[in-house]
Amino acid sequence: MTPLLNKAASGLPFLLCLLVTLPAGATSLDQAIRAAESYSAELSANSHQVDALNNMADSATQLPDPKLKFGLDNVPVQGSNAHRFTREGMTMQKIGIEQQYISSTKRERKADAIRAQAQQTASGAAIIRAKLQRDTAQAWLNLALSEKTLASVQRLISETRRQTGTQRAGVASGGATPSSVLDVELALNAMRNEEDNARRDVQIARANLQKLTGEDIDKASGAFPRIERLPAEQSALIAGIKQHPEVVQASRAADSARAKSAQSEVAAIPDVGVEVFYGHRSDDYDDMAGVMFSVDLPLFQSKRQDKDHAADMSRTYEANDQLTQLIRQHQAELAALVAQYNAAKAIYDRQAQQVLPLLRDKITLVQAQYQSGSASLSEILAARRDYLSGEIAKNNAEKALADSWAAIRYLIPQDVN
Numbered sequence: 001m002t003p004l005l006n007k008a009a010s011g012l013p014f015l016l017c018l019l020v021t022l023p024a025g026a027t028s029l030d031q032a033i034r035a036a037e038s039y040s041a042e043l044s045a046n047s048h049q050v051d052a053l054n055n056m057a058d059s060a061t062q063l064p065d066p067k068l069k070f071g072l073d074n075v076p077v078q079g080s081n082a083h084r085f086t087r088e089g090m091t092m093q094k095i096g097i098e099q100q101y102i103s104s105t106k107r108e109r110k111a112d113a114i115r116a117q118a119q120q121t122a123s124g125a126a127i128i129r130a131k132l133q134r135d136t137a138q139a140w141l142n143l144a145l146s147e148k149t150l151a152s153v154q155r156l157i158s159e160t161r162r163q164t165g166t167q168r169a170g171v172a173s174g175g176a177t178p179s180s181v182l183d184v185e186l187a188l189n190a191m192r193n194e195e196d197n198a199r200r201d202v203q204i205a206r207a208n209l210q211k212l213t214g215e216d217i218d219k220a221s222g223a224f225p226r227i228e229r230l231p232a233e234q235s236a237l238i239a240g241i242k243q244h245p246e247v248v249q250a251s252r253a254a255d256s257a258r259a260k261s262a263q264s265e266v267a268a269i270p271d272v273g274v275e276v277f278y279g280h281r282s283d284d285y286d287d288m289a290g291v292m293f294s295v296d297l298p299l300f301q302s303k304r305q306d307k308d309h310a311a312d313m314s315r316t317y318e319a320n321d322q323l324t325q326l327i328r329q330h331q332a333e334l335a336a337l338v339a340q341y342n343a344a345k346a347i348y349d350r351q352a353q354q355v356l357p358l359l360r361d362k363i364t365l366v367q368a369q370y371q372s373g374s375a376s377l378s379e380i381l382a383a384r385r386d387y388l389s390g391e392i393a394k395n396n397a398e399k400a401l402a403d404s405w406a407a408i409r410y411l412i413p414q415d416v417n
Contacts, residue, residue: 027215028222029140033416035213036136037129046125053118060111063102070095073279086282096277103271109263116259120252126245129413134406136212141227141402143205144220149395150198156388157191160184160381187381191388198392227398227405228345234338241330243412250326254319261312268305270296334411341404348397356394359387 027035037043074090081087209217230237241247273294280287298305366383369375 026219026221027140027209027213027217029137029220029225030222030416032140032209032213032217033133033136033414035215036132037416039212039214040128040132042128043125043132046121046128050118050122050125053114053121057111057114057118060114061107063107064100067098068095069098069275069277089281089285092279092281092288094277094279096275098273098275101272101274103266103269105266106263106269106271109259109266113256113259113263116252116256120249120256123245123249123252126413127249130245130410132212133413133416134410136209137406137410138403139205139208139212140217140220141225141406142399143202143209143217144224145395145399145402146198146201146205147220148398149392150195150202152391152395153191153195153198153388156384156391157188157195160188160191160384184377184381187385190385194388194392225405225409227402230338230341231405231409237334237338237408237411238331240412241327241334244330245412247323247326247330250319250323254316254323257312257316257319261309261316264305264309264312267308268298268301270298272296334408337404337408337411341401341408344397344401344404348394348401351390351394351397356387356390359383359390363387 071094072085073092073094074088075085076082076088076091085091085093206217209215232240273292275292275294276290277292278287278289363380363383366375366379370377370380
């Protein structure tokens with residue numbers, strides 16, 4: 001074996017160890033977002049649409065293709081020379097080229113209008129990315145918190161299951177009634193129902209991530225974002241509304257409307273056509289050549305081109321008003337999102353800092369009373385069921401908080417390294 005192969009073989013066990021230690025399907029939040037952006041067909045389609053418009057803009061600056069014209073001219077249809085091509089002196093075989101010359105100003109204005117449309121379309125990529133990042137973040141957070149809920153339920157089931165052995169031993173020794181074993185089993189079955197619900201939530205979150213990223217993500221890994229505070233100060237969020245992708249796209253739509261009105265403003269500039277031809281007559285006559293010009297006559301500009309320009313100007317004013325309205329709408333939506341976040345945080349804080357500690361203290365107290373003979377097993381099981389319900393309520397409140405946080409965080413698409 002060569003030295004190179006020896007080195008490769010010696011490193012193989014180390015690589016295998018690395019592969020074994022890496023959790024299968026574990027993905028961080030940033031990794032999930034990057035995968036979703038790479039997987040998105042909508043982003044790819046938007047990019048192709050922008051490329052198409054840019055190519056159309058380049059094409060719009062060019063003159064139309066010249067036209068080849070050929071045929072017969074001045075063929076007699078009556079008299080002794082009717083339908084003869086060589087008897088009449090004016091009959092000729094004609095060939096020529098015609099070129100339309102469109103004003104460079106009109107061509108540039110048309111190209112500018114298409115480029116403005118391309119920029120408007122390109123701004124749609126930010127809308128797609130923001131929605132994609134928000135949906136992916138919410139799915140990832142939901143997976144992480146559903147896993148947390150499942151672990152909590154399984155831990156409480158394990159603690160309660162140990163009570164079954166104790167009760168069976170108590171029944172055998174005469175210190176407990178047979179019905180106490182049934183009470184424990186009934187409590188366990190109720191907890192297993194919650195376990196099934198938690199496992200269902202995990203599977204749904206995995207399915208949502210698979211739909212968004214195209215990858216089988218079994219576990220959320222990496223740092224959990226600090227959802228207990230807003231992604232930024234509320235004043236900064238309000239100031240950032242003008243950078244919201246939908247607002248930016250509305251601004252680009254207003255630019256596009258202005259570019260179209262600038263295009264229609266010069267629509268009355270006449271186009272010029274030039275035709276050069278050569279005519280071959282019979283051998284007894286001389287050949288001929290000629291040049292013809294054609295010019296548009298905008299005689300009814302006030303009823304045609306001016307009306308089109310006025311319509312485009314009205315659309316420009318409409319786009320500006322829609323932009324103003326959209327900014328106001330997003331200001332109201334941001335206020336609603338912040339209100340939802342604050343309410344979710346208050347509920348989560350109360351559940352985590354007040355309700356759960358009280359339920360935990362209740363379990364401790366009832367267990368002490370049970371050991372002293374002043375409380376029944378049913379009271380212990382009821383306290384544990386209450387604690388499980390409180391734990392699930394806390395995790396549900398945390399999910400609502402995480403959803404609100406992600407909705408605010410990804411109002412504007414974030415750069416993910």
